[in-house]
Amino acid sequence: MIGSIIIKIGFLSAIAAVFFYYRAHRNQKQQDILFGRFSFHAAVLSQMAACVIMLYLILTHQFQYTYVWNYSSTDLSLSLLISTFYAGQEGSFMLWALYTSIIGVFLLQYSSRKNYEPEVMAVYSLILTFLMTMLIFKNPFAYIWDTFPNDLVQTGPIPAGISNYVVLDAAKSIWARFPVEGKGLNPLLQNYWMVIHPQVLFIGFSSMAVPYALAVGALLKRDYHSWIRVATPWSVFGAMILGTGIILGGYWAYETLGWGGFWGWDPVENSSLVPWLICVASIHTALTQRQSGAFVRTNFVLSLLTFIMVLYSTFLTRSGILGETSVHSFVDPGMWVYWLLLIFITVFAVIGFGLLFARMREMPKIPVQHSIVSREFALFLGASALTFVAIFVVVGTSSPIITTIAKGKASAMDIAYYVKTNLPLGIAITFLSGIGQLLWWKSSTTRSILKKMAPALVLAVVASGIVLLLGYQNFFILLFVFCSAFSLFANLQVGYDIYMGNPKFVGGSIAHIGIAIMCLGFVTSERYDEKKTVALERGKPVDALGYTMTYVGYHPVEDRYAFAIDVEKGGMRRTVAPTMYYSEFTKGIMRHPDLINFINKDFYVAPLSLEEASSGSEQTLTLQKGEEAEVAGLKVSFLDYLFSNEQKAAMAESRAFSIDATMQVSEGARKKKLVLQMKGDKGEFEYPPSNYVAQDKRTFEFRIAKLIPDREDKDKSKIEITVKTSNDPNVKPKGETLVIEASIKPYINLVWVGTVTLVVGFLLTIFRRVAEARIKSQT
Amino acid sequence: MKPKIVIGVLVIMAGVILGSVSFLESNVEYMDFAAAEKSHKKVQVKGEWVKNHESRFDAEKAQFVFYMKDDNNRVEKVILEGAKPNNFELATSVVAKGVYREGYFHATDVLTKCPSKYEGDAEAVKQSL
Known part of the structure; x- marks a missing residue:
């Protein structure tokens, strides 16, 4: 109860923060900023308090709460018990809101220093408001008797001997029982990855909101240039954390879930990849704007899109819309989540793009003058290729929605689609990430660039040759290997030069080296793997x-x-x-x-x-008269039934009788007759076994299973028999x-080595860009 | 300026063509066995497991063999590359993804659809009282 009240307090505080901060933006009054600041901190504290309460309920096994009952149990270890906090939908929204709150505290101080506080925090508080709205509708503190009223709520006197009950209305003697044990955690989630992976992923998701808030803040302030410097460290931070989360998820799938590889193009994986790709594209176009002032609009679009893609991805994986087309069986979360998420996406798209459209005319038009052989153009192409990858992945993942609209029937995408569409783009991206580093701003001459490319090109040819020794796959794979190797060597070369000049600037090269190593690892581990x-x-x-x-x-x-x-x-x-x-x-x-x-x-x-x-194998055969079949190296054929007149008479007089079936068993030249029998007495039938000892001393047990005589045409009579290899001491049973x-x-280790290198590159870049943003704001 | 616009337009066109062709090629459509037999493409068929027919795991070939009845009551033998799918016995319906060829449905993937979770929950909550 107290938990849901605190969430509502937090929700109201977040709304107040939006209101005061927005008013501060309009009137620039210090007092409103202080009110906004106070309200935002109140929302953050409420969210933290709600999380502490929820954790307490989980740790003390309060199964009268639906969420606690649904995802935890008393037999879980402490770390797994803590991770049940975010095992379900409500809890993962709690975690998302918690990290959004915590990051908000840092963003508040940061944006205040950069003179951006009212605008950025108004937008950011609105994001927090929406996350908290989700928690009001999907309440993690719901009581179990409210979830299952028909099963748990009872009227009348409480029977003796029951202790796990709660009185709901003493006057009407309405009471409810509640469970003493929880359902437990899905065993797929019961390992250490569950403790770390969702945390990292949600920090990544939460930090993707910052570039959005900064972009909208910049549009509100009509600042079209300097915001880029303010935003870049956050974009790089978000990309680093989300990227780490994605790879951790891949390693989890590979090492524990047994998907066979680290990437399965599953909707859940795709939905975290898309925002990451857009974010990385925006880091690259931001670089150009810092240099030459170009790509003003592109940078707004990409920064807005990063967060909107986080929301769209959440919608895809959480609303149940993918339904049965996904391997992951998502629990239908109910209509509330579906519509709230749709509203969520619409509101933030309309605010972001609406404002962008309104400000479009007044934005400075920076003529793009540079030539084709320039770093700007390489960056532009690279960012476009990354965006294309994101679009292809979004379209593929959304295919159940697209096909429902187009054909009225949802159907999923074969994963071959992702490889087909992304391989050419991967080739372009790796090539550009090599050549882009060798090119100069504005313009390089074709000759100078060819001269600089030469060493990396030669080494890439050698590397492709080595991969070719492993076996030829196809031309595009080989080209991808070549471009990845080229990127690796080009970035090593450039990285070394930069390191000699200013070691602080080496982040970009190191990140690209990481990506190139990862790409080589993708090819060796996924294309040159052997399975049996x-x-x-x-x-x-x-x-x-x-x-x-x-x-x-x-x-x-x-x-x-x-x-x-x-x-x-x-x-x-x-x-x-x-x-x-x-x-x-x-x-x-x-x-x-x-x-x-x-x-x-x-x-x-x-x-x-x-x-x-x-113990031995048994086989059933159906043979027509004269037909031959093979059983464990023996040839068996059915010769005829033998039903003498004497036996027929016995049967007619209801005395004990027998029917014989003659079989022939042959091993090479050795032929032996074998008689099988069916005995009948007083309506009971018996099928005694007949043994056959083969030349290699194996014993076979033959038995009639069913007589299928044909009275019209005796030659069409059939028999069903069973042949059993008995437990001969010389022949071991299977x-x-x-x-x-x-x-x-x-070489799958290349993937992990590349990842670590990439993260190091991101880290160095963050240090550099934070320092740069600091210097800029001081001057 | 001009050559860049040309390159840009060409790149975007190539992307759109690549995307739409791959999309149409890789879209795994839902159909029944009759349509699957004609299509020769990777498709998905929804149906029910026929429990009174043979179903076994062939350890040598690592294939799971079972019979499936589609929505038009046509029964076909399905050969799944891999082990028996999870929740196979519980499933109210199954979806097999694969190609129909040489009289059998060769599945690469079989998804199982289980009874609604909510009903299961109401049952579970009673048990844990």
């Missing part, structure tokens, strides 16, 4: 992909089973232990892979299924078999 499905019988070594694998059995780990597989190659001997278990929560089999990380590759083992041991998919991912 292997059935591992317990104790029997199997060779696959150059490794010898032996399934040695399983052992319990907590409440699941780990399958131990010995992996050998040369002198190396390691054990991998993928896990597989039945989950009551998801009512399905959960599978988790395991891997061995080598310097130059990963050996990746994903479990598929466990086949129980069987043991318990573990089926796995083994794969080799060459």
